[in-house]
Amino acid sequence: MMSPAHYLFLSLALFLIGCVGVVTRRNVIVVLMSIELILNAVNINLVMFSRVFGDVAGQVFALFIIADAAAEAAVGLGIIIAFFRNRETVMTDEMDLLKW
Amino acid sequence: MSPTTQAVLQFLQAYWVELVCGVVIVAAVPLVAGYAVLVERKLMADMQARLGPMRVGPHGLLQPIADAVKLLIKEDIIPRDADMLIFWFAPVISMVAALTSMGALYFGPAFRVANDINVGILFVVGVSSLGFLGIILGGWASNSHYSILGAVRSTAQLISYETAGGLAMVSALLLAGTFKIRAIVEVQSQNQVWFIFLAPVGFFMYLVASIAETNRAPFDLPEAESELVAGYMTEYSGFRWALYFLGEYANMIVVASVATTLFLGGWLRPFSNVRWLSWLDFSPVLVLVALGVYCLYRAGKQPVKVQSGFMWAVALGCFAVAALFLTPWIFSPLRFALPGLNGAFWFLLKVSAYIYMFMWLRFTLPRYRFDQLMHLGWYILIPLAIVNVFSVGLALLLEMEFGWNRWLALIVTTILTLGVAAYLVHLNDKRGAAASAAVVASDSYAG
Amino acid sequence: MLDSIVFYFFAGIAVLSAALMVTRRNVMHSAVFLVTTLLSIAGIFLQLRAEFLFVTQIIVYVGGIMVLFIFVIMLVRLDVPLHQMRFRFQRLVALLVAFALGVEVLVILLLARKLPGAGLFVQSTAPVSKLPPNSEELSRTLFSNYLLPFEIASVLLLVAMVGAVVMAKGRKRADES
Numbered sequence: 073m074m075s076p077a078h079y080l081f082l083s084l085a086l087f088l089i090g091c092v093g094v095v096t097r098r099n100v101i102v103v104l105m106s107i108e109l110i111l112n113a114v115n116i117n118l119v120m121f122s123r124v125f126g127d128v129a130g131q132v133f134a135l136f137i138i139a140d141a142a143a144e145a146a147v148g149l150g151i152i153i154a155f156f157r158n159r160e161t162v163m164t165d166e167m168d169l170l171k172w
Numbered sequence: 173m174s175p176t177t178q179a180v181l182q183f184l185q186a187y188w189v190e191l192v193c194g195v196v197i198v199a200a201v202p203l204v205a206g207y208a209v210l211v212e213r214k215l216m217a218d219m220q221a222r223l224g225p226m227r228v229g230p231h232g233l234l235q236p237i238a239d240a241v242k243l244l245i246k247e248d249i250i251p252r253d254a255d256m257l258i259f260w261f262a263p264v265i266s267m268v269a270a271l272t273s274m275g276a277l278y279f280g281p282a283f284r285v286a287n288d289i290n291v292g293i294l295f296v297v298g299v300s301s302l303g304f305l306g307i308i309l310g311g312w313a314s315n316s317h318y319s320i321l322g323a324v325r326s327t328a329q330l331i332s333y334e335t336a337g338g339l340a341m342v343s344a345l346l347l348a349g350t351f352k353i354r355a356i357v358e359v360q361s362q363n364q365v366w367f368i369f370l371a372p373v374g375f376f377m378y379l380v381a382s383i384a385e386t387n388r389a390p391f392d393l394p395e396a397e398s399e400l401v402a403g404y405m406t407e408y409s410g411f412r413w414a415l416y417f418l419g420e421y422a423n424m425i426v427v428a429s430v431a432t433t434l435f436l437g438g439w440l441r442p443f444s445n446v447r448w449l450s451w452l453d454f455s456p457v458l459v460l461v462a463l464g465v466y467c468l469y470r471a472g473k474q475p476v477k478v479q480s481g482f483m484w485a486v487a488l489g490c491f492a493v494a495a496l497f498l499t500p501w502i503f504s505p506l507r508f509a510l511p512g513l514n515g516a517f518w519f520l521l522k523v524s525a526y527i528y529m530f531m532w533l534r535f536t537l538p539r540y541r542f543d544q545l546m547h548l549g550w551y552i553l554i555p556l557a558i559v560n561v562f563s564v565g566l567a568l569l570l571e572m573e574f575g576w577n578r579w580l581a582l583i584v585t586t587i588l589t590l591g592v593a594a595y596l597v598h599l600n601d602k603r604g605a606a607a608s609a610a611v612v613a614s615d616s617y618a619g
Numbered sequence: 620m621l622d623s624i625v626f627y628f629f630a631g632i633a634v635l636s637a638a639l640m641v642t643r644r645n646v647m648h649s650a651v652f653l654v655t656t657l658l659s660i661a662g663i664f665l666q667l668r669a670e671f672l673f674v675t676q677i678i679v680y681v682g683g684i685m686v687l688f689i690f691v692i693m694l695v696r697l698d699v700p701l702h703q704m705r706f707r708f709q710r711l712v713a714l715l716v717a718f719a720l721g722v723e724v725l726v727i728l729l730l731a732r733k734l735p736g737a738g739l740f741v742q743s744t745a746p747v748s749k750l751p752p753n754s755e756e757l758s759r760t761l762f763s764n765y766l767l768p769f770e771i772a773s774v775l776l777l778v779a780m781v782g783a784v785v786m787a788k789g790r791k792r793a794d795e796s
Binding site for chain 3: 073074075076077078079080081082084085086088089090091092093095096097099101102104105106108109112115116119120122123128129131132134135136138139140141142143144145146147149150151152153154156157162
C-alpha cells in the first residue's frame with residue numbers, strides 16, 4: 073500500500089472533477105454520472121482508511137454506499153425518463169417548471 | 173545491472189508460471205474457439221444425417237483456418253454516422269472481458285493465472301458480465317435498427333438470466349463455504365461427492381441460465397438470422413465480427429469451466445478417494461491409446477491415400493500425447509507433474525461434455541420467443557433460484573444445528589424445491605392455457 | 620515497487636478518464652469514460668486488498684448501474700445540436716472554485732506533516748500476509764455488527780426498484796394495470 077497521502081490526493085482529484093461536472097454540465101444524465109464519481113471518490117477514502125486502521129467497518133460502509141448509489145441511480149434515471157416523456161428535454165436549463 | 177532490470181528479472185522469476193499460463197490462454201482460446209465451431213458443425217451434421225464440412229483439409233479439419241483467413245482479408249465496412257470510438261472498442265470489450273475472466277480460473281490444479289484469489293468465482297462471474305457492455309455499446313454504435321433492437325433484447329436477456337445463474341451458483345457456494353476455486357474443489361474432494369449430487373436443482377438452473385448467458389439456442393433470439401439478421405453483430409464485418417464471435421465462444425468456455433468447478437468436481441477424477449479405483453488414473457493414457465488404435469483401424473478403410481495418411485498422422489499424434497501422459501509414471505523425477513496432467517485432462521473432459529450438451533440442445537430444441545424467454549427468466553427461474561438458496565441453507569442449518577444427516581436434509585429440501593418448481597410450472601401452464609383460451613374465444617374463425 | 624506501479628497506473632487512468640468524462644460533448648462517450656473510471660477505482664480497491672469490494676464494484680457499479688445509464692442514454696437520445704451555454708463564465712467559475720477548494724485541502728494535508736505522529740505521508744502498514752481473508756472478515760462484520768443497516772439497505776433497494784419501475788412505466792400502462 074502506498075502512503076495514505078497518495079490516496080487522499082487521488083480521491084481529492086476525483087471529487088473535484090465530479091464537482092466540476094455537476095456544476096458545469098447541462099445534460100442532467102452527465103450530472104448524475106458526476107455524482108456517481110463523487111461517491112466513488114469517497115469510497116476510495118473509506119477503503120484506504122479501513123486498511124490503515126485494520127478495521128473492516130470502512131469497507132462495510134463503502135459497500136453500503138455502493139448499494140445506495142445503485143438505488144439512487146435507478147430512481148434518478150426513472151425520474152429523468154418520466155420528465156423526458158413529458159417535456160422532451162434533458163437539459164437542466166429547460167427544467168424550469170417551478171420558475172416564477 | 174541497473175535496479176530496473178533487476179526488478180524486472182525478479183518479477184519474472186516470481187511470476188513466470190502465471191505469465192506462461194496467461195500467454196497460453198490468450199494464444200489457445202481463439203484456436204480452440206475456431207475448432208469448437210468446426211466441432212459444432214460436424215455434430216450438427218451428424219444429428220442431421222449428413223457430413224458437414226469435408227472439403228477444406230481432410231475431414232474438414234482445416235476449415236477454421238480457412239475461416240480465419242477469410243475473416244482477416246474481408247473488407248472492413250463501417251456504417252455511416254457510426255460512433256467511431258465506440259464502434260472500435262465494443263468488440264474489444266467483449267473479447268477482453270471473456271479472456272480476463274479466464275484469468276481467475278483453474279484449468280486443472282496447476283494451470284492458472286491468478287494464484288487462488290480470495291474471491292475467485294465472483295471475479296469470474298463479475299468480469300464476464302462486463303461483456304454485456306460490449307454487446308450494448310456495439311449495438312448502439314452501429315447506428316442501425318436491427319443492431320439496437322438486437323442489442324437491447326440481448327442485454328435484457330443476459331441481465332435477467334445472470335441473476336438466476338448467480339443465485340444457482342450461491343446454492344453450490346453455500347455447500348463449499350468459500351469463493352476460492354481451489355478450496356471449492358478440495359471440499360468436493362473431502363466430501364467425496366460432487367456438488368451436482370448435493371444440489372441438483374442448482375446445477376440444472378445454472379445450466380439453463382448459462383445457455384441464456386451465452387446467447388445459445390434455444391435462447392438465441394438476439395442473434396437468430398431469420399429474426400434480427402445478426403442482432404448487435406449485424407454491422408460488424410471481418411475481424412470485428414470475429415472478435416465478437418470469439419468472445420462468445422470464450423464466454424462459453426468460461427461458463428462451462430465455472431459449472432465444472434462448482435458442480436462437476438473440477439479436476440477430480442470420478443470416485444477420487446476410492447483407492448481400488450485408482451487404475452482410473454491411467455484413463456488419459458488409455459483413452460488416447462484407444463483413440464489412436466481406432467484411427468489406425470479407420471486408416472485402413474479410407475479410399476483416398478491422403479485421408480489414410482491423415483488418419484495415420486492423427487493416430488501417431490494420439491500415441492505421442494499418450495506417451496507424454498505416460499512419462500511421469502516411468503520417470504520418477506517427473507512424478508510431480510502427474511496431478512497437473514491428470515487434473516487438466518479430467519477438467520477439459522468435463523468442460524467438453526458441458527459444451528457438448530450446449531451444442532446438443534442447440535440442435536434439438538426450437539427457439540424461444542422473446543416474451544416467453546423473459547417470462548421463463550423472471551417468473552420461473554428467479555423465484556425457483558431464491559427458493560433453492562433457501563432450501564440449501566435450510567439443509568445446512570438442519571445438519572449443523574439439529575444434527576440431521578447431510579444427505580437426508582438435502583434430499584428433503586430438494587423435494588421441497590421440486591415441489592415449488594412443479595407449482596411454478598403449473599401456474600405457467602394455467603397462464604398459457606388462459607392465453608390460448610382467450611385467443612380461441614376471440615378468434616371468430618375458430619370452429 | 621510493483622505496488623507503486625500498479626497504483627500510478629490505476630490512479631492515472633482514473634483521473635484521466637474522469638477528466639474526459641466531464642468534458643465530452645457526446646453523452647455516450649461520457650458514459651464509456653465513466654466505465655473506465657469505475658474499473659480503475661476497482662483496481663485501486665484491489666490494490667488496497669479489499670477484494671470483495673473490488674468484485675462488488677465491478678458487478679454492481681459497472682455491470683449494473685452503468686448498463687442502466689447506457690440504456691437511459693439510448694432512450695433519451697436527442698440529436699439537437701448543442702448551442703452555447705447561456706452563462707458564459709460558468710465553466711471558468713467552476714474551475715476556479717474547484718481549484719480553490721483543492722488548494723485549501725492540499726494546504727491542510729501539507730500542514731499535517733508538521734504535527735507529531737502524523738502518519739499520512741508514511742508508507743507503512745501491516746504486512747500483507749497478516750491480513751485476514753477479506754470476504755470472511757467483511758461478511759462476519761456485516762452480519763453481526765451491521766445487520767440492521769444491511770436489512771434497511773435491502774428494503775431501500777426494494778423501494779428504489781419499485782419506484783423506478785413505476786416512474787418509468789408511463790401513465791397509460793399504469794392506468795391499465
